Amino acid sequence: xxxxxxxxxxxxxxxxxxxxxxxxxxxxxxxxxxxxxxxxxxxxxxxxxxxxxxxxxxxxxxxxxxxxxxxxxxxxxxxxxxxxxxxxxxxxxxxxxxxxxxxxxxxxxxxxxxxxxxxxxxxxxxxxxxxxxxxxxxxxxxxxxxxxxxxxxxxxxxxxxxxxxxxxxxxxxxxxxxxxxxxxxxxxxxxxxxxxxxxxxxxxxxxxxxxxxxxxxxxxxxxxxxxxxxxxxxxxxxxxxxxxxxxxxxxx
Amino acid sequence: xxxxxxxxxxxxxxxxxxxxxxxxxxxxxxxxxxxxxxxxxxxxxxxxxxxxxxxxxxxxxxxxxxxxxxxxxxxxxxxxxxxxxxxxxxxxxxxxxxxxxxxxxxxxxxxxxxxxxxxxxxxxxxxxxxxxxxxxxxxxxxxxxxxxxxxxxxxxxxxxxxxxxxxxxxxxxxxxxxxxxxxxxxxxxxxxxxxxxxxxxxxxxxxxxxxxxxxxxxxxxxxxxxxxxxxxxxxxxxxxxxxxxxxxxxxxxxxxxxxxxxxxxx
Numbered sequence: 001x002x003x004x005x006x007x008x009x010x011x012x013x014x015x016x017x018x019x020x021x022x023x024x025x026x027x028x029x030x031x032x033x034x035x036x037x038x039x040x041x042x043x044x045x046x047x048x049x050x051x052x053x054x055x056x057x058x059x060x061x062x063x064x065x066x067x068x069x070x071x072x073x074x075x076x077x078x079x080x081x082x083x084x085x086x087x088x089x090x091x092x093x094x095x096x097x098x099x100x101x102x103x104x105x106x107x108x109x110x111x112x113x114x115x116x117x118x119x120x121x122x123x124x125x126x127x128x129x130x131x132x133x134x135x136x137x138x139x140x141x142x143x144x145x146x147x148x149x150x151x152x153x154x155x156x157x158x159x160x161x162x163x164x165x166x167x168x169x170x171x172x173x174x175x176x177x178x179x180x181x182x183x184x185x186x187x188x189x190x191x192x193x194x195x196x197x198x199x200x201x202x203x204x205x206x207x208x209x210x211x212x213x214x215x216x217x218x219x220x221x222x223x224x225x226x227x228x229x230x231x232x233x234x235x236x237x238x239x240x241x242x243x244x245x246x247x248x249x250x251x252x
Numbered sequence: 253x254x255x256x257x258x259x260x261x262x263x264x265x266x267x268x269x270x271x272x273x274x275x276x277x278x279x280x281x282x283x284x285x286x287x288x289x290x291x292x293x294x295x296x297x298x299x300x301x302x303x304x305x306x307x308x309x310x311x312x313x314x315x316x317x318x319x320x321x322x323x324x325x326x327x328x329x330x331x332x333x334x335x336x337x338x339x340x341x342x343x344x345x346x347x348x349x350x351x352x353x354x355x356x357x358x359x360x361x362x363x364x365x366x367x368x369x370x371x372x373x374x375x376x377x378x379x380x381x382x383x384x385x386x387x388x389x390x391x392x393x394x395x396x397x398x399x400x401x402x403x404x405x406x407x408x409x410x411x412x413x414x415x416x417x418x419x420x421x422x423x424x425x426x427x428x429x430x431x432x433x434x435x436x437x438x439x440x441x442x443x444x445x446x447x448x449x450x451x452x453x454x455x456x457x458x459x460x461x462x463x464x465x466x467x468x469x470x471x472x473x474x475x476x477x478x479x480x481x482x483x484x485x486x487x488x489x490x491x492x493x494x495x496x497x498x499x500x501x502x503x504x505x506x507x508x509x510x511x512x513x514x515x516x517x518x
Contacts, residue, residue: 083358086351
């Protein structure tokens with residue numbers, strides 16, 4: 001694997017909860033500086049894969065290299081390279097926006113002067129300057145999500161996981177978030193995102209992987225997937241693909 | 253910076269976060285302090301006259317209620333420490349069920365830092381609560397004429413016990429899986445002092461119960477504290493008290509760190 005060109009290399013990853021398999025023998029590669037969108041219905045295993053790749057969960061089988069580090073053997077190497085914004089907001093609501101960002105800057109061991117500058121820069125960049133000194137509990141859903149993402153970016157990670165970043169957001173907040181993702185991409189950051197929104201994958205992704213029942217049932221550029229399945233929208237591709245495994249199961 | 257320096261730095265950073273929580277959520281601390289204060293008032297004014305008369309030498313005492321306040325106060329200080337620790341279980345469970353702990357776990361920080369921060373904040377809260385409760389006891393008429401060494405011993409045993417039960421409650425908070433379960437898990441810690449020498453001397457209990465009371469950790473801890481505050485020698489009770497606290501600290505710290513390392517099944 002070439003470190004400079006491959007951000008994520010997943011080989012044969014499997015994971016079960018009890019006797020319920022969630023991921024089955026998954027292979028997946030994400031080139032550096034691209035957006036990979038993992039698309040799938042609820043319960044497909046998207047969050048489980050993000051938790052494995054971000055060192056929160058150990059796989060039962062298989063290996064995963066993230067930013068050149070093995071998630072099982074060098075978790076701290078992985079942690080130094082990544083930023084994670086989970087499905088549920090991971091902000092401290094009793095702290096203000098500024099204090100949340102400062103907490104992350106201190107945990108990233110930024111020097112004092114640099115930390116204050118970085119916090120101000122992110123508050124401005126995420127349109128939170130006016131609300132900076134209010135407790136995060138008073139923020140709207142969109143503001144919480146922006147603060148959450150800003151906290152992830154404090155340490156300038158080169159690889160970012162976004163687990164359903166726009167679930168529950170209104171259309172304007174969603175568009176704002178997409179704009180932020182595009183800016184990150186322009187800076188050469190690699191982004192691995194999960195979503196149930198086909199439009200989101202269509203808008204942002206270089207590569208889309210469709211995950212159904214813990215298996216990658218299709219992978220390609222949005223255009224390739226549409227052409228391959230003979231559908232004009234990714235919605236139709238998604239519906240067609242997610243129906244297949246049900247038939248497959250019946251033929252076992 | 254070395255790994256050790258990072259561990260201290262990260263723990264201090266997160267300790268500041270926990271302290272802010274305590275300052276911004278004062279009703280929690282007020283509720284915690286209310287419990288031992290109510291017990292102090294209840295046991296002094298409602299039960300104190302009768303219980304004081306039952307203490308050794310109490311039958312001929314001029315003021316059995318004052319005698320009982322003197323007997324009771326060390327026990328109430330121990331209850332205060334337990335009450336703070338119990339709330340820590342809730343705070344730890346709350347943190348663990350919210351996204352922020354997962355965020356901390358994906359950072360290249362010392363693994364134990366979030367737990368160290370909870371324990372440090374609990375210790376700060378313990379000191380504050382002890383000062384308030386002791387002040388109330390003094391207002392009610394409690395007096396100690398012990399030496400500086402006696403006070404140092406009293407503070408020492410209270411903090412050592414606080415450290416032990418806080419680590420126990422951190423582990424209980426992690427293992428419980430929800431805030432509701434975490435608020436019930438430390439219940440035995442509230443009940444155990446009743447089965448000790450906290451409120452009545454153990455030799456007034458039936459033989460079997462007295463044996464249990466004499467051999468559980470709270471009795472030597474409370475007797476050591478009483479001896480320190482009375483300016484007498486605690487004898488072997490001190491070694492039992494210290495031994496129990498060190499044992500509980502070591503076991504529960506290891507347990508908590510291990511639980512914290514385990515990913516939650518989501």
